[in-house]
Amino acid sequence: MAVESLINYLDQSPTAFHAVEEAVKSLAAAGFKALDETLKWSLEADTGYYVIRNGSSLIAFRTGSELKGETAFRIVTAHTDSPSFRLKEGVIVKKNGMLTVGVEVLGGPIFSTWLDRDLGIAGRVLVKDGQGGTETLLYHNDKRKVLIPNPPIHLNRSVNKGFEYNPQTHLSCILQSGSPEEDGTAGNPEEPESLYELIAADLNIDAQRIVDADLILYDTQKAALSGWKGEFLCSGRIDNLAMCHASLEAITDVKGQSAVTVAALFDNEETGSLTPHGADSSFLELVLERIVLAAGGNRESFMQSCASSFIVSADAAHAIHPNFADLYDEGFTPLMNRGPAVKKNAGWNYASTGDTAARYRLLCEKAGVPSQTYINRSDRPTGKTLGPLAAARLGIPAVDVGNPLWSMHSIRETVSLEDHDSMIKSFMAHYKEF
Numbered sequence: 113m114a115v116e117s118l119i120n121y122l123d124q125s126p127t128a129f130h131a132v133e134e135a136v137k138s139l140a141a142a143g144f145k146a147l148d149e150t151l152k153w154s155l156e157a158d159t160g161y162y163v164i165r166n167g168s169s170l171i172a173f174r175t176g177s178e179l180k181g182e183t184a185f186r187i188v189t190a191h192t193d194s195p196s197f198r199l200k201e202g203v204i205v206k207k208n209g210m211l212t213v214g215v216e217v218l219g220g221p222i223f224s225t226w227l228d229r230d231l232g233i234a235g236r237v238l239v240k241d242g243q244g245g246t247e248t249l250l251y252h253n254d255k256r257k258v259l260i261p262n263p264p265i266h267l268n269r270s271v272n273k274g275f276e277y278n279p280q281t282h283l284s285c286i287l288q289s290g291s292p293e294e295d296g297t298a299g300n301p302e303e304p305e306s307l308y309e310l311i312a313a314d315l316n317i318d319a320q321r322i323v324d325a326d327l328i329l330y331d332t333q334k335a336a337l338s339g340w341k342g343e344f345l346c347s348g349r350i351d352n353l354a355m356c357h358a359s360l361e362a363i364t365d366v367k368g369q370s371a372v373t374v375a376a377l378f379d380n381e382e383t384g385s386l387t388p389h390g391a392d393s394s395f396l397e398l399v400l401e402r403i404v405l406a407a408g409g410n411r412e413s414f415m416q417s418c419a420s421s422f423i424v425s426a427d428a429a430h431a432i433h434p435n436f437a438d439l440y441d442e443g444f445t446p447l448m449n450r451g452p453a454v455k456k457n458a459g460w461n462y463a464s465t466g467d468t469a470a471r472y473r474l475l476c477e478k479a480g481v482p483s484q485t486y487i488n489r490s491d492r493p494t495g496k497t498l499g500p501l502a503a504a505r506l507g508i509p510a511v512d513v514g515n516p517l518w519s520m521h522s523i524r525e526t527v528s529l530e531d532h533d534s535m536i537k538s539f540m541a542h543y544k545e546f
Contacts, residue, residue, distance in 0.1 A: 114361050114536065115345075115529055119335045121357045122347045126234035126252045126330035128168035128192035128379045131353055133250060135360055135377065136162065139172055142364035149398075155179060155406040158368060163399060165389035167236060167248060168192055168379035171399045172363055176370050181409025184371040185400055185421035186543050187508070188362070189391065189498045190355035191381035194348070195219035195521045197226065197283065199233065199327040202308035205284070209292055212284040213258075213307055218328060219382030223277045225523040226329070227262045231285060233307075235327035239317060246323055253314050254332045258285045285329060331523045343449065343529055350525040351517060352381070354532060355426035362539035371421075372403055373543040381427075381498055391498040397506055423510035424472065424542050425463055425499030426535070428527075429453040429486045431516030444487035446516040448528040451482035452535050455497070455512040462512035463499030472511040472538070479541040481534035486514070513538075 125131035136146075144160035147153055155161065157179040162172040169192065176183055197215035204211050234252030241247040260283055265271055277283060287310070290303055304310050307327075312319035335347030359375040366373055376399075380390040389395055404414040429452075432445040446453035454469045455462040464472075469485075476483040488494035503510035515535050518526040 114357070114533070117361070118345070118354065118357050118532060119347070122335040122349060122353055125349065125353055126232065127236075127328055129236045129250055129326070130234065130252065131192040131356060132164060132168055132170045132377070135170055135172070135356065136164075138360050138364060144172060144174075144364070153402055153406045155403065160364070165395055166379060166387075169389035169395060170377045171374065171396060172360070172377075173372055173374045173399070173403065174363060174367070174369070175403070175407075176372055177368050178370075179407045181404055181407045181413040182416050183404065183407065185374055185417060185508070186369075186371045186545060187374040187376060187396075187421065187423045187502075188359040188539055188542065189376045189378065189396075189423060189425045189502055190359055190427065191352045191378050191391070191498060192356060193219070193379050193382050194351060194353070195221035195382055196328040196330065197221070197279075197285075199285075199307065199329070202306040202311075202322075202325065204287065204304060204306055206290045206303075207284070209290055211287045211290045211303060213287060214284050215279060215329065217279050220521050222519075222522045223279075223283065225519075226283075227260050229259070229523060230257045230332045231259055231329045232257060232332040233311070233327055234330050235325060237308075237311060237315065237325045238323045239321040240323060249315055249317075251311055251315060251327075252330070256310075256314065257332060258287055258329070260285050333524065337529075338526065344526050345529055345532070346524055346526045348524055350527050351428040351520055352426075354515065354527060355428070355535070358532060358535045358539055359426065361536045362543055366540055366543040369544055371543070371545070374400070376502070378498060385498065385501055391501045392505070396502060400506070418506050418508050421506075421508045422468075422471065422542070422545070423463070423499065423502055423506075423508050424539065425497050425502065425510050425512045426539075427497045427512065427514045428517040428520055428525075429455055429514035430520060431518050433518060439489070439492070441487055441489045444485050446484035446486050448516050448518075449530045450484055450516070451531060452476065452513050452515055452538055453484040453486040455486045455514055457488065457494050459494075460500050461494050461496045463497070463503045463510035464512045465509070468509050468511035471509075472513060475541040475545065476534075476538050479534075479537040481537050484516070
């Protein structure tokens with residue numbers, strides 16, 4: 113099992129930007145080469161490449177044993193972002209003697225799980241490069257902890273009865289104590305003027321060099337094994353970094369295959385994917401077409417290639433919870449340690465069809481791993497994935513799958529290590545299929 117590798121990936125990836133940086137390390141170690149979208153591509157057979165957009169989305173691929181203009185693509189999609197709270201610029205506001213920073217909700221986090229935790233701040237910082245442009249610095253520091261404390265139950269008796277947190281008034285994060293002067297924006301000479309000033313000190317740069325930043329909160333607690341026998345993994349961001357990790361493990365291991373293997377890791381799934389680097393963009397489509405063109409094909413070859421391709425859209429699935437079994441359709445809810453789940457939905461929130469589900473189940477059989485089925489209760493709405501977006505845009509058949517997970521969108525989620533190993537094996541069978 114790739115336990116240590118998965119734990120390291122989770123711990124080193126507090127944001128989508130860091131997840132891509134860690135992915136590049138794995139790809140580079142396996143001999144994959146970087147490509148630039150602004151330059152002409154020259155590709156070789158049986159060689160790995162990767163291309164990045166926005167620093168937070170990455171598409172890696174390995175060409176087939178022969179470089180052909182008409183080929184088949186074997187694709188795995190996953191997403192690099194997770195629910196969190198985005199910090200409002202770098203503005204520090206003093207409230208009742210405390211220096212705070214406001215937040216915006218990013219995706220759909222379970223608010224209560226983020227309170228009374230050791231939180232950190234992470235993201236990318238855009239700084240002046242001295243030549244009229246900017247360069248990107250990644251930032252996170254587990255030792256610089258901030259917090260969002262709860263009020264005492266004595267003053268909030270409804271907290272265990274379904275209290276509704278207001279992100280504007282209740283969830284600003286506290287940085288540190290301030291002076292006893294009146295509230296407002298920080299202005300005391302002994303107080304930092306902005307969050308950027310504090311981050312600049314950690315980065316050992318002049319705060320005036322910071323032009324802008326994309327910063328979020330993250331849980332500083334490390335990934336750890338749980339359960340009496342240590343068969344579970346608890347961590348932040350398992351949804352969906354575990355699937356990113358599984359796709360990277362598979363694509364760096366499979367060589368000499370006939371098809372072009374692809375691992376497409378997109379940002380912004382939690383916010384709808386409609387960005388220049390999200391799944392509902394041109395990113396994957398253009399990369400696939402450029403692969404065909406670089407191999408001597410044309411637009412017709414590209415359309416033929418898509419018609420013979422297959423997508424496995426990988427995102428977490430809901431494992432049945434023994435304490436909340438009434439929330440599930442027990443006939444179609446996967447169990448931990450029983451293998452990947454095929455996700456189905458009549459409303460096309462998942463891309464699985466009878467044909468594509470059968471195809472994936474046969475891949476699991478070939479890989480020697482079990483598979484399960486997830487279908488939501490008919491009286492509850494289900495989530496959405498990348499699968500329908502990529503499938504509809506490219507006209508490529510797709511199946512939605514995921515490993516059973518507890519506490520989805522909590523600050524700390526739980527997954528089975530055995531299922532993660534099974535998912536990697538199913539991806540490898542997918543990549544070797546053609």
